[in-house]
Amino acid sequence: MAKATTTLAQALDRAKAREPIAPTCQRIDVQLRASMSLATNTLARQAALKAAKAKLQAQGLRPSAISHRELVTRAEAYLAEHREELIADAKEIVERWQAEGVFGKRGGIHFTRRASLRNNDQPKAR
Numbered sequence: 001m002a003k004a005t006t007t008l009a010q011a012l013d014r015a016k017a018r019e020p021i022a023p024t025c026q027r028i029d030v031q032l033r034a035s036m037s038l039a040t041n042t043l044a045r046q047a048a049l050k051a052a053k054a055k056l057q058a059q060g061l062r063p064s065a066i067s068h069r070e071l072v073t074r075a076e077a078y079l080a081e082h083r084e085e086l087i088a089d090a091k092e093i094v095e096r097w098q099a100e101g102v103f104g105k106r107g108g109i110h111f112t113r114r115a116s117l118r119n120n121d122q123p124k125a126r
Contacts, residue, residue, distance in 0.1 A: 032103060035103060036094050036098065036103065039090075039094045039097070040087060040090040040091050040094050041087075041090070042090075043089075043090035043093055043094065044079065044083070044086040044087050044089075044090040045075065045079060047086050047089065047090065048075040048076070048078045048079035048082070048086060049071065049072070049075040051075070051078050051082075052071060052074040052075040052077075052078050053071065055074070055078075056071075056074075
């Protein structure tokens with residue numbers, strides 16, 4: 001208990017002195033890995049959904065005529081069959097995004113419109 005009080009007292013002293021408290025590198029690293037993993041999984045799922053829609057169109061069906069639930073089911077099946085290649089493609093994209101600074105100036109987790117303007121010098125179309 002005394003150790004926690006000392007830490008709290010030190011934090012209060014820093015706050016009074018207006019010293020910035022830097023986040024730990026380990027916490028930033030964990031956040032970065034989590035956000036990159038989430039981005040990779042999202043891109044892989046989007047690619048699977050796009051492939052499922054393309055497969056339906058190749059069969060002569062309109063994806064808009066099929067329920068979203070059915071599309072997602074087909075996309076999940078496609079993802080299960082082609083997981084390795086979809087994840088590999090998504091990882092390449094996420095690594096390129098990290099190099100471009102999409103995940104923040106320290107490789108953090110936030111994407112801002114300002115960062116995209118700095119990197120590309122043009123606003124992105126929505």
